[in-house]
Amino acid sequence: MAASERVPAGQVLRIKSLRRWFGLSQGDFARVLGTPRSIIARWETSGGGPGSHTAAGRRALVLREIKSLAIKIFGHQAKVWFHERVPAFNGATALETLNKRGPSRILTVLRAEWENAYL
Numbered sequence: 001m002a003a004s005e006r007v008p009a010g011q012v013l014r015i016k017s018l019r020r021w022f023g024l025s026q027g028d029f030a031r032v033l034g035t036p037r038s039i040i041a042r043w044e045t046s047g048g049g050p051g052s053h054t055a056a057g058r059r060a061l062v063l064r065e066i067k068s069l070a071i072k073i074f075g076h077q078a079k080v081w082f083h084e085r086v087p088a089f090n091g092a093t094a095l096e097t098l099n100k101r102g103p104s105r106i107l108t109v110l111r112a113e114w115e116n117a118y119l
Contacts, residue, residue: 013060015040015049021067022082028099033059062103069110 019029019040026044030037033056043049050057070078082094088109089097097105 012051013049013057013064014047015060016044016047018060018063018067019044021079022063022098023079023095024099032063032098032102059103062107066103066107066110069107069114073110073113 015029015033019026022029024032026040027037030040033040033050035050035056039056050060052058052061067078070081074081082098085091085093086097086109089105092100094106094109
């Protein structure tokens with residue numbers, strides 16, 4: 001994560017816009033963050049989110065990095081990429097992979113793509 005994107009320890013992350021950018025339901029987003037859907041609903045109602053020092057907060061930071069990298073690599077087509085079948089995900093879409101396996105594989109693929117772009 002770039003220095004400009006770092007969040008001070010303990011800061012609360014606002015998650016509603018992040019969830020909407022990925023096009024995930026509250027239930028799917030809760031699964032990705034490893035928290036109950038009711039917590040997502042409460043955070044969104046209050047305009048808040050997890051603290052950056054929590055497990056859910058660290059996962060939200062990873063999702064923010066994924067979003068940032070996807071935009072850097074694919075530009076205005078970033079959201080489209082999440083709905084396309086990708087060989088690196090065994091023919092699944094990035095969203096399906098995110099939902100079933102979490103964000104780590106997606107981050108790995110995007111980092112490799114970003115690094116290869118500058119070789």
